[in-house]
Amino acid sequence: MDLAQIFENSPGEVIKCIDTHTTGEPTRIIYSGFPRLQGTLLEQRDQAKTHYDNIRKRIMLEPRGHYDMYGAIIIPDTELVQSGEAHIGTLFTHNGGFSTMCGHATIALGRFLVDTHDLNVFPKRNTLKVNIATNEVAVNIHAPCGLVRVTVPTTADGQKSDPSRPVSFLSTPAYAAAIDLTIPIPKDVAWPELGSRESIKLDISYGGAFYALVDARELGFTEGLSKIDLASVASAVKKLKAHLITNPDVITALRHPEDERLSFLYSIMLVDRDIGSRPEGVDGAETGLCFFAENQIDRSPTGSCVTARMALANAKNERPRGQKWAYNSLVSNRFDTGALIASIVDDEILLKGDHGVSRQCVVVQVEGKAYYTGAMTFIIEEGDVTTESGFTMDDCAQNGPSTK
Template sequence: MSHELTLQLLDTHAGGDVSRIVIGGIDPLPGTTVREQMEYLENDADGLRKLLLNEPYGIPEMSVDLIVPACDPQAQMGYIIMEVMGYPVYSGSNTICTATALLETGLIPKREGIQHFTLESPAGLVQIEARVENGVVEAITCGGLPSYIDTHRAQIHVPGVGDVTYSIAYSGGFYALVDAAELGFSLKREEERALAECAHRIVEAIQAHSGFSHYTLGDVGPLPFLHFMGPVEQIADDFYRSRSTTYVHPGVICRSTTGTGTSARLALMHYEGTIKPGDKLETVSLRETGFIGEVVAVREAGGKHQVVENTITGKSYVLARSEIVVNCDDPMVDCGGVHHILSDRHPVAVNRSDAATA
């Protein structure tokens, strides 16, 4: 009989995007930072991402977040994000889900009212504010990555689409921002397949034409994201709302508007002078779910960029608590890139007694 290996999971969603949180079953990863541990997974153990995002265990539209002990003493926990496009250094929806999972599992003790704690992502430290009412995590506000506009209203000819006007923002990954109405979309759910096909063609064309470099990180790979922007409605003096849709290359339309997509939109609105520090934007998805982004401050960086400091607020829901069996004898299961990090023990990812309180 084959030796049974298992993974302990907490499935969650924020805005409709499912984040599968791995809380046990993985051995400690090498690396002195969470970023280095992410790079180890990417280069030497990508099988975990493939295992949980592909049949028979998952689907590419999901995300996976691996809880790891924090390396930075200022953080209570660390986490690594895995998606169909690879290993994003940051994600708002995944951060909201991970923070909720840590509270719901007791890995970070949950307290009534407002509590603060710090997580270590591959992008660095992330400040979390959790609002707990009657024992329920009602909202998570997380710091979005500093966002800026790299390219404003460039044009490209896209086969099968035509001439497309786009802007490029960085908000944890590079985003192409396009006007949905200019491309014939009203951002309704029945347009989902057509949105994915259109976005795929635009991203392929931009990737073939241009590469983008972050002012400190340098080359972070080919363009992975596109954000369709709907019209902006002003709800109050400092509050705006807009339908929005985020695409992840290749082929995935996100259920939520995504945190990084919302941060990218804030950067563009500030660049165009339509939003200022203290203002908020609610992005609304094809499924009528929303995240709220707030411009906290603006600063100069990299010699030429107006960088927008921002936060993202949303709510995550727990879908399931489970333990999956990894059967390497199953012909549908490829253990080649994961067997060396699967633990033959059954601990949670970190010792609860070691979890610092906020």
């Protein structure tokens, strides 16, 4: 029996994916086989969470993925696609569910959307226009947080992306939600590295998702991010995040003006301003370590948090419009390549809505490179209970034998 026969005989629809990475962080682009969804993009996100979360787990978790896998599901039809503002939509996925924005995945998705010429995958591919002067193509992607404008470098004919040059995107409006919050840390929450301290200071900022930004030394990791024990940091962050989402000041800061479905703490980012690989043409560099979703570690500098960090630095009068800054991860520092470079291109945006206070916002340009790593065709055979919804080893270890 050949592979084609295996796929033909599998029950349900075959799921097809392209795998990429941005500074080592995977993006599994699901371009065929995910059930069609209805309504606005946020309604489609709700549908996917309610009715198809088992498929999300099947694609993200073991044995087809792993705890730190990330994905982007192609959504051909959204309200912004229908209005002509966007060329296509996407839903972002991870180990815990569905995100609202992801910069590293946007960079990878931009390349893929230029490279594919399958109109079943990308119905509006032929509407993309090549800028002959710059050899670039603009692709407008509707993410759950709003419209993300992507610029993809191309070959001269515009038919293929150029991996030697960075992809860039313009963020949705970003803002600092709370600056220098004092967070009491009770003894039952404290982690060993915190010592005798009873509180910490951190900031909350929005870059398409909400991030708690805290200096690594503030949590008791005295060497910053130059040398850390990941297990110890992960344990501390897990305790801190569970505590933060109960704090009244944090809850207030997380209220997005436009939609309550955007109002949740996505991530904690540890920062270290003293280290960072520094590419040419930037005014400075720093490093971050991002824990998001269910304590998933981002290998990349985290594009949406780069946006949030730029917004925060601007609110603190540390980052003026037009200044270029390099943001690193542990991976980009290790290999001295892969930093995301950002600059503020607009600082006069006012975000209004019915769900929270109006916010003075910035728009940030973020640029970086993504690379292809493979292509997958996923099936599930009849009787394969183990992988129908994927699994994690932690879940198996903590919950023990089935009670069925």
